[in-house]
Amino acid sequence: MEQKTDVLQGALTLMVLKTLDVLGPLHGYGIARRIEQISGDLLAVNQGTLYPVLLKLEQEGAIASAWGASANNRRTRFHRVTREERKQLQVETQDCEQTLAIIGRFFDMKTEDLS
Amino acid sequence: MKSLRRFLNRLFNSATRRALEERLREEIAEHIALETEENLRVGVSPVEARRRAMLKFGGVEAMKQDYRAERGLLFIENLLGDLRNARRTICRMPGLAAVIIVSLAIGIGVNTTILSWIQTILFQPLPGVSGASNFLLVEPRTETGGYPGASWPEYRALQRQVPALRDVVAFQMVPFNVGETGQTERTFGQLVSGNYFSALGLKPAIGRFIQPEEVERPGTEPVIVISYDYWQTRFRGASGAVGQKVRVNERDLIVIGVAPREFQGTTPPLKFELWAPATLAPALLGGTRDLEDRSVRAFSLIGMLRPGATREEAQAECSTAMAQLARDYPEASAGIGGEVLPFWNAPRGPQRMLISGLAILQGVMLLLLLAVCGNTANLMLARGSTRQREMAVRLALGAGRWRIVSLVLSENMLLALLGASLGAAIAVWGTTALRVAPMIGAFPILFQSRVDELTLAFAILLGAACGLIFSAAPAFHLARLDPQDGLRSSSNTPPRNRARKVLMGVEVGLAMVVLIAAALFLENFRSARQTDPRFRPEGVLLAAYDLSGRNPDEASEREFAARLLERLRSLPDVEVAAIATNVPLDLHGIPSRPFTVEGRLRTQPGQDRAISNTVTPGYFKVMAIPLLEGSDFAEMVDRVAPAQAIVNEEFVRRYLNGADAIGRRIQTRTGSFAIIGVARNSVYDAFGEPAQPAVYFSYRDLPAIQGEIHLRTRNGNETALTSEARAVLRELDPMLPLYDVRTFSQHIERNLYLRRIPARMFVVLGPLLLGLAAIGIYAVVSYAVARRTREIGVRLAFGATSGRVVLQIIRENLGVIIWGTAIGWVLALVVSVHAITKGVVNLPVFIGVPAILLSVATLACWIPARRASRIDPMAALRHE
Numbered sequence: 001m002e003q004k005t006d007v008l009q010g011a012l013t014l015m016v017l018k019t020l021d022v023l024g025p026l027h028g029y030g031i032a033r034r035i036e037q038i039s040g041d042l043l044a045v046n047q048g049t050l051y052p053v054l055l056k057l058e059q060e061g062a063i064a065s066a067w068g069a070s071a072n073n074r075r076t077r078f079h080r081v082t083r084e085e086r087k088q089l090q091v092e093t094q095d096c097e098q099t100l101a102i103i104g105r106f107f108d109m110k111t112e113d114l115s
Numbered sequence: 116m117k118s119l120r121r122f123l124n125r126l127f128n129s130a131t132r133r134a135l136e137e138r139l140r141e142e143i144a145e146h147i148a149l150e151t152e153e154n155l156r157v158g159v160s161p162v163e164a165r166r167r168a169m170l171k172f173g174g175v176e177a178m179k180q181d182y183r184a185e186r187g188l189l190f191i192e193n194l195l196g197d198l199r200n201a202r203r204t205i206c207r208m209p210g211l212a213a214v215i216i217v218s219l220a221i222g223i224g225v226n227t228t229i230l231s232w233i234q235t236i237l238f239q240p241l242p243g244v245s246g247a248s249n250f251l252l253v254e255p256r257t258e259t260g261g262y263p264g265a266s267w268p269e270y271r272a273l274q275r276q277v278p279a280l281r282d283v284v285a286f287q288m289v290p291f292n293v294g295e296t297g298q299t300e301r302t303f304g305q306l307v308s309g310n311y312f313s314a315l316g317l318k319p320a321i322g323r324f325i326q327p328e329e330v331e332r333p334g335t336e337p338v339i340v341i342s343y344d345y346w347q348t349r350f351r352g353a354s355g356a357v358g359q360k361v362r363v364n365e366r367d368l369i370v371i372g373v374a375p376r377e378f379q380g381t382t383p384p385l386k387f388e389l390w391a392p393a394t395l396a397p398a399l400l401g402g403t404r405d406l407e408d409r410s411v412r413a414f415s416l417i418g419m420l421r422p423g424a425t426r427e428e429a430q431a432e433c434s435t436a437m438a439q440l441a442r443d444y445p446e447a448s449a450g451i452g453g454e455v456l457p458f459w460n461a462p463r464g465p466q467r468m469l470i471s472g473l474a475i476l477q478g479v480m481l482l483l484l485l486a487v488c489g490n491t492a493n494l495m496l497a498r499g500s501t502r503q504r505e506m507a508v509r510l511a512l513g514a515g516r517w518r519i520v521s522l523v524l525s526e527n528m529l530l531a532l533l534g535a536s537l538g539a540a541i542a543v544w545g546t547t548a549l550r551v552a553p554m555i556g557a558f559p560i561l562f563q564s565r566v567d568e569l570t571l572a573f574a575i576l577l578g579a580a581c582g583l584i585f586s587a588a589p590a591f592h593l594a595r596l597d598p599q600d601g602l603r604s605s606s607n608t609p610p611r612n613r614a615r616k617v618l619m620g621v622e623v624g625l626a627m628v629v630l631i632a633a634a635l636f637l638e639n640f641r642s643a644r645q646t647d648p649r650f651r652p653e654g655v656l657l658a659a660y661d662l663s664g665r666n667p668d669e670a671s672e673r674e675f676a677a678r679l680l681e682r683l684r685s686l687p688d689v690e691v692a693a694i695a696t697n698v699p700l701d702l703h704g705i706p707s708r709p710f711t712v713e714g715r716l717r718t719q720p721g722q723d724r725a726i727s728n729t730v731t732p733g734y735f736k737v738m739a740i741p742l743l744e745g746s747d748f749a750e751m752v753d754r755v756a757p758a759q760a761i762v763n764e765e766f767v768r769r770y771l772n773g774a775d776a777i778g779r780r781i782q783t784r785t786g787s788f789a790i791i792g793v794a795r796n797s798v799y800d801a802f803g804e805p806a807q808p809a810v811y812f813s814y815r816d817l818p819a820i821q822g823e824i825h826l827r828t829r830n831g832n833e834t835a836l837t838s839e840a841r842a843v844l845r846e847l848d849p850m851l852p853l854y855d856v857r858t859f860s861q862h863i864e865r866n867l868y869l870r871r872i873p874a875r876m877f878v879v880l881g882p883l884l885l886g887l888a889a890i891g892i893y894a895v896v897s898y899a900v901a902r903r904t905r906e907i908g909v910r911l912a913f914g915a916t917s918g919r920v921v922l923q924i925i926r927e928n929l930g931v932i933i934w935g936t937a938i939g940w941v942l943a944l945v946v947s948v949h950a951i952t953k954g955v956v957n958l959p960v961f962i963g964v965p966a967i968l969l970s971v972a973t974l975a976c977w978i979p980a981r982r983a984s985r986i987d988p989m990a991a992l993r994h995e
Contacts, residue, residue: 046173059124
């Protein structure tokens with residue numbers, strides 16, 4: 001179960017937020033599945049690491065959680081993005097896209113480009 | 116913003132951690148259940164499905180740890196956990212904890228009390244006066260290093276000529292007879308300069324203070340300021356007190372104001388009740404020449420530095436002024452310089468004795484506290500070793516070294532701080548008790564030391580330091596523990612007890628040093644007491660009378676003394692009676708006078724001085740001072756004999772080179788006297804002083820306004836003479852109080868009281884320390900023995916006698932103790948020979964103290980050893 005990619009805490013945070021933003025309230029397992037599906041096998045994390053992240057986001061007030069019933073009617077915790085965070089998230093997404101684009105350009109750069 | 120919110124949430128969660136823990140557990144369970152179902156759908160066996168789910172989830176405990184770290188503030192939680200644990204640990208060993216806390220509390224309490232005294236003397240030398248530590252003393256100093264005080268004209272000059280000092284004030288302590296005829300009582304007051312109250316920055320409780328104009332011309336204003344206590348007791352705190360008349364030394368003075376509550380005058384720790392203008396001196400003290408006579412140095416001076424000025428400047432100006440005075444008035448001021456000194460460094464008076472005594476005491480007490488720490492460290496180390504297993508388990512479960520250290524530290528800190536708070540309580544009690552305690556003596560004394568923030572901080576700091584000191588060893592020891600070793604070994608491994616033994620040795624060494632110091636102090640005090648004063652105080656009653664206020668002339672003073680003496684002598688129980696102006700061994704010393712003596716040429720400038728006392732015939736008999744040559748003074752009524760003087764041996768040796776003294780003439784400012792006798796040297800100012808030259812004058816020639824009656828009883832019970840003496844005086848003059856009645860022994864006791872306080876503390880302290888050392892040794896040995904139960908059992912089973920076992924245990928431990936004793940002994944010896952007794956070794960102390968210490972140590976070893984040797988070998992072997 002070794003980690004293929006060392007997921008940066010920040011990236012995971014953003015993924016969680018984006019997932020919740022798009023899909024609405026989800027429980028921990030749902031979020032984990034979603035991240036797994038989207039990233040494919042490229043990103044296989046210990047699903048457990050998700051929970052401290054969720055707690056941190058909740059303590060910061062970015063997400064809120066409430067008890068609810070899961071698909072097979074068992075009690076579980078549902079997380080959702082708070083309203084203020086939803087606005088914040090758009091800005092953050094743009095920032096992130098920009099940063100990634102810049103980093104991407106650096107990665108594409110070849111020695112010849114500089115000469 | 117986000118991080119603040121997060122921090123607050125974490126802080127909150129630290130307090131309510133259970134809810135979140137439960138929630139996480141549920142979430143994990145649900146997560147794994149869902150994943151398992153998912154896997155089942157793929158078609159694997161239920162067991163395999165669950166295994167995969169678990170694998171995918173990852174390490175639950177590690178995640179939980181992250182989660183907890185995220186949830187709350189781990190530092191606080193750990194600390195709270197440690198404290199909870201510490202509380203439980205302490206509750207599990209109440210006896211041990213009590214010993215540690217109480218011994219620490221005593222150590223810290225005593226230290227804090229002493230610090231509060233020192234702090235009071237250094238920073239608040241004058242109770243009720245803010246910023247009193249900024250005051251400097253201005254002290255005239257003779258060539259020989261004496262501090263005679265300042266005369267009033269000198270004060271006037273210094274006031275103008277030392278600009279670096281703002282408002283130099285002068286004051287003089289005087290006894291007052293207060294009250295109406297027949298019911299006078301004696302109180303002490305100060306005669307003060309006009310700027311006294313304003314310079315001290317005092318605000319009257321009611322009324323006003325003495326104004327500078329009131330101290331311009333002698334006899335200007337008959338006013339007086341009373342103390343707060345006096346106001347409360349005599350006037351019941353009535354505001355009408357101001358304006359009332361008080362009869363002081365047979366003069367009516369008007370109360371103009373009441374001093375603030377805390378204020379007790381400017382010669383701490385003496386407590387004064389009345390303050391009168393210095394210019395009233397002639398009126399109140401029966402026409403003294405205090406105000407004009409430059410050789411009557413009755414005043415003390417203090418002054419505050421002007422902003423920006425330094426003590427050096429003040430010193431320079433003072434020296435210049437004094438030099439000028441010496442040129443202008445050579446007969447009174449020749450050879451007298453001036454010194455500007457900080458208050459705590461007062462060259463005379465009770466304060467000086469106090470501060471040096473307290474400093475020594477503080478040092479000794481800190482040593483004592485160190486010994487207590489050593490003791491506690493030993494106990495803790497012993498206990499720590501029994502907890503090796505516990506610590507090994509903790510380490511094996513993943514606790515870091517620092518967690519172990521912080522665990523041990525928090526336990527010890529809790530103990531130390533408990534000790535410190537109890538100690539602070541002791542200090543508060545101690546200083547309060549000291550304030551309230553009536554100080555019986557010739558003078559009213561009040562200590563206003565108190566425990567304030569600084570001293571409290573000191574107590575806590577001491578506690579924390581102690582905690583650190585005594586947790587260092589066990590914490591270090593336990594943190595270094597190898598968990599494997601710790602778990603594997605049960606109590607049959609030989610304990611690592613070198614550290615404990617070294618500590619035990621150090622402690623015994625410390626005890627040695629303090630005990631020797633205590634013994635030397637006590638011995639010194641006792642031998643000073645036993646030094647022959649060279650007169651016989653036993654069987655002598657002293658009482659004073661004072662004709663001040665009568666303003667008698669010389670003839671009536673002489674006549675009064677003669678009549679008094681005659682009647683006293685006729686009392687059946689009185690063997691001899693005499694009157695003198697001064698009593699030896701007085702707290703304030705006996706004045707010395709300048710003189711010239713026939714047959715001596717002075718080579719250096721300045722004047723010869725000798726202690727002078729004016730006495731009636733019979734004095735030498737009362738005091739049992741033999742006259743070596745010549746005869747006693749002529750009778751009081753003798754009008755023919757010329758003025759006479761009797762000198763002592765030292766006078767003859769120093770000023771006459773041992774030549775025949777009888778018949779030579781002594782010239783003083785008051786006249787010329789023929790030497791008619793030589794008396795044996797005796798003690799004048801203090802026990803153990805070097806021989807001082809002295810001149811006795813006759814009361815017949817120099818009658819005085821005050822007199823100390825000396826009565827030697829016939830039957831050994833001098834106190835019984837009191838009422839007879841009172842009756843005699845009342846017959847002579849019904850308005851005159853007989854005051855300060857005391858036996859000569861009481862007189863000596865009182866004046867030794869300042870030396871008695873530390874001596875008594877040492878008496879308490881020595882045994883206390885011995886007890887502490889014994890507890891320490893006992894703890895170490897009994898622990899070591901307990902660890903070796905199995906070994907002892909084996910020995911006994913193989914036929915060792917219990918005597919042998921005991922002997923072996925004692926021998927093992929006594930080695931270290933002897934080392935510690937020896938080192939402490941050598942240390943004490945070196946210090947004592949070099950610093951205290953100057954080469955003289957007090958053999959009884961240096962042999963007796965180690966003997967006592969070693970026997971106590973042996974006993975402390977013997978008790979646990981004896982217990983161990985009595986165990987049943989079978990039980991000991993089954994022990995595990």
